[in-house]
Amino acid sequence: xxxxxxxxxxxxxxxxxxxxxxxxxxxxxxxxxxxxxxxxxxxxxxxxxxxxxxxxxxxxxxxxxxxxxxxxxxxxxxxxxxxxxxxxxxxxxxxxxxxxxxxxxxxxxxxxxxxxxxxxxxxxxxxxxxxxxxxxxxxxxxxxxxxxxxxxxxxxxxxxxxxxxxxxxxxxxxxxxxxxxxxxxxxxxxxxxxxxxxxxxxxxxxxxxxxxxxxxxxxxxxxxxxxxxxxxxxxxxxxxxxxxxxxx
Numbered sequence: 001x002x003x004x005x006x007x008x009x010x011x012x013x014x015x016x017x018x019x020x021x022x023x024x025x026x027x028x029x030x031x032x033x034x035x036x037x038x039x040x041x042x043x044x045x046x047x048x049x050x051x052x053x054x055x056x057x058x059x060x061x062x063x064x065x066x067x068x069x070x071x072x073x074x075x076x077x078x079x080x081x082x083x084x085x086x087x088x089x090x091x092x093x094x095x096x097x098x099x100x101x102x103x104x105x106x107x108x109x110x111x112x113x114x115x116x117x118x119x120x121x122x123x124x125x126x127x128x129x130x131x132x133x134x135x136x137x138x139x140x141x142x143x144x145x146x147x148x149x150x151x152x153x154x155x156x157x158x159x160x161x162x163x164x165x166x167x168x169x170x171x172x173x174x175x176x177x178x179x180x181x182x183x184x185x186x187x188x189x190x191x192x193x194x195x196x197x198x199x200x201x202x203x204x205x206x207x208x209x210x211x212x213x214x215x216x217x218x219x220x221x222x223x224x225x226x227x228x229x230x231x232x233x234x235x236x237x238x239x240x241x242x243x244x245x246x247x248x
Contacts, residue, residue: 052083
């Protein structure tokens with residue numbers, strides 16, 4: 001089974017200062033999970049060249065895919081391209097295809113700030129997808145996406161088929177017990193099925209249940225065995241309901 005790993009690098013002083021609430025990482029979590037991709041890191045850093053370069057050096061060799069969010073506009077603090085290039089040991093160049101598109105869109109009113117958006121790390125590829133008026137930029141395993149949520153989402157959705165891997169399958173158990181009462185059974189399940197992704201989520205003052213358990217695996221048969229194992233060990237009457245396996 002194919003198990004792809006990914007990381008997300010969110011770039012922006014506005015995120016760290018609380019002026020803007022990041023929604024791109026949360027969106028990416030859900031989309032990648034549905035594709036069967038394991039998002040292993042989310043890193044948030046300021047608009048600083050050294051911070052960007054250091055994050056690139058750290059993340060891009062460790063994960064199959066790295067997504068960046070933010071810092072690719074025309075203003076003074078949009079330095080993601082330069083930071084990525086520095087981290088990869090590459091120059092920043094002006095891509096002729098992007099420059100042509102920007103000139104065609106802007107006409108005679110074009111300025112240097114607009115042309116800055118045609119700058120890419122040397123060797124970058126342009127990735128086209130459905131409904132993309134402006135291509136995405138990729139260099140090595142890094143997909144450079146805008147920070148504006150609407151643009152981030154539209155670019156990712158246009159490219160998402162590139163990232164598909166084997167899907168995760170899911171079983172859910174709702175229980176009437178407190179987490180402390182069932183912890184030993186969760187531990188026993190993990191000891192027996194160490195590759196299982198087992199989550200335990202208490203809900204305070206919920207009218208229907210106390211703990212929601214999620215069991216996930218890319219191997220449906222393995223998941224079913226673990227699910228049966230745990231059901232047999234939970235206290236009598238503790239199981240309120242379950243949900244059938246499905247692709248996450």
